[in-house]
Amino acid sequence: MSASDKVSAGMDKLKGNAKEAAGKVTDNERLVAEGKADQVKGELKDAKEQAKDGVKDALDD
Numbered sequence: 001m002s003a004s005d006k007v008s009a010g011m012d013k014l015k016g017n018a019k020e021a022a023g024k025v026t027d028n029e030r031l032v033a034e035g036k037a038d039q040v041k042g043e044l045k046d047a048k049e050q051a052k053d054g055v056k057d058a059l060d061d
Contacts, residue, residue: 005049012042 020035022028
């Protein structure tokens with residue numbers, strides 16, 4: 001996984017956590033949902049990059 005992909009996935013997760021927390025504090029359900037969606041987006045980016053790395057490693061063997 002490239003460094004920029006790791007940073008991008010991490011930022012999505014961090015942004016999602018912040019949005020979710022802010023939504024809970026302000027009782028804003030839409031913001032909570034957006035935060036959760038951002039977190040899932042980050043997790044999917046991680047999974048995609050790990051799959052790419054796995055394929056690359058398998059082909060290198």
